[in-house]
Amino acid sequence: MSVLDAWQQRLSDARADRQRQHRWRTRQVLARSTLNFAGNDYLGLAHDPRVSEAQAEGARRFGSGAGASHLVSGHLAIHDALEETLARWTGRQRALLFSTGYMANIGVLQALADSHTAIFQDRLNHASLIDGAALSGARSRRFHHRDAMDLENLLGRSESEHKLVVSDGIFSMDGHIADIGALVTVSQRHNAWLMIDDAHGVGILGDDGSGCVGSTWNSTEVPILVGTLGKALGTAGAFVAGDAALIDHLIQFSRSYIYTTAQPPAIAAATLKALEIVQGEPERRAQLNANIAYFRHEALRLGLPLSDSATPIQPLILGDETRTLSWAVQLQQKGIHVGAIRPPTVPNGEARLRITLSARHQRGDIDQLLAALYHCQQKEVLCNRYA
Numbered sequence: 001m002s003v004l005d006a007w008q009q010r011l012s013d014a015r016a017d018r019q020r021q022h023r024w025r026t027r028q029v030l031a032r033s034t035l036n037f038a039g040n041d042y043l044g045l046a047h048d049p050r051v052s053e054a055q056a057e058g059a060r061r062f063g064s065g066a067g068a069s070h071l072v073s074g075h076l077a078i079h080d081a082l083e084e085t086l087a088r089w090t091g092r093q094r095a096l097l098f099s100t101g102y103m104a105n106i107g108v109l110q111a112l113a114d115s116h117t118a119i120f121q122d123r124l125n126h127a128s129l130i131d132g133a134a135l136s137g138a139r140s141r142r143f144h145h146r147d148a149m150d151l152e153n154l155l156g157r158s159e160s161e162h163k164l165v166v167s168d169g170i171f172s173m174d175g176h177i178a179d180i181g182a183l184v185t186v187s188q189r190h191n192a193w194l195m196i197d198d199a200h201g202v203g204i205l206g207d208d209g210s211g212c213v214g215s216t217w218n219s220t221e222v223p224i225l226v227g228t229l230g231k232a233l234g235t236a237g238a239f240v241a242g243d244a245a246l247i248d249h250l251i252q253f254s255r256s257y258i259y260t261t262a263q264p265p266a267i268a269a270a271t272l273k274a275l276e277i278v279q280g281e282p283e284r285r286a287q288l289n290a291n292i293a294y295f296r297h298e299a300l301r302l303g304l305p306l307s308d309s310a311t312p313i314q315p316l317i318l319g320d321e322t323r324t325l326s327w328a329v330q331l332q333q334k335g336i337h338v339g340a341i342r343p344p345t346v347p348n349g350e351a352r353l354r355i356t357l358s359a360r361h362q363r364g365d366i367d368q369l370l371a372a373l374y375h376c377q378q379k380e381v382l383c384n385r386y387a
């Protein structure tokens, strides 16, 4: 077999494997008319004309790209202004922009941890945190989901010089909120640093929308805060917020910060506008919360398998992968898009529809979704009855 044939074989083996498991992933171009319950645009800011206009104006003023990395010549005044605003909003000394949340997480973990470090992660942490830990060369341990006792046990047994506890703020596939208070207490008791990835909480949690950490927990309690800009803030990119010493260290040592082109300045301009709206229009969060409450109330009444989530992420755990796909396809045929999330993204036997709500949804949209879900459920009942 030639080298090329061996590669072809490898690709086709991997494909056959995935397809045998019915886990081959496909993308779809989303039709404009589709009712979208799969995105993370929780406040509708990705479609706010003021944010779009700020982006257009930013592009006219600063150009369409940064043209270089932050350390070379790509760091502009608009980036600086955004970093300052993010720092102030989250109650931190400094903030640092990254091009994506994925890059922020791998960059922070790689810069902070090495083979003398032990990283303790919640079992359900985002893939970027798992990858960052692997890249850092640190010893990695996983604790049971939201289980501070299990974390305490693992920390107690660790003899590592440096300990780092890492958790999502809102878990992206479950919608659970981390128990930050418990994580702070246990981390401090064991001299561990705490890093919270609040990708889904920033913009929607907290009185001022600054997330589940933001203005609630200070930088002694949560020294490393990561937030993303592509979800509730409706743009793209991410930031790390913390003390000056942390940010200086990242600028020196974080490879995914150093060796990449800076965020386009127009995105920074749009994000500043989005932040202004988040801070000035708390009614958007109120609308989102009203939508969440309405969906949950009605879903419960219809006997849909709701999860225990108070956030815009409202998974319906259907368990079986074929069943989950079938529901998603039926919804699709009615012009409704929801995420069909299957292993390996979630544990085996926990396939689910990942339904997300936004302040942008109208009552009628949510009613359509509920009716379609109820229809899927009733059809199964009938099928089982006559099977």
Ligand SMILES: *Cc1c(COP(=O)(O)O)cnc(C)c1O
Binding pocket: 099, 100, 101, 102, 103, 105, 126, 128, 168, 172, 197, 199, 200, 228, 229, 230, 237, 238
């Ligand atoms: C989406 C997400 C990320 C990645 O952020 P991107 O900006 O999309 O790369 C990181 N962590 C969590 C918890 C996320 O949900």
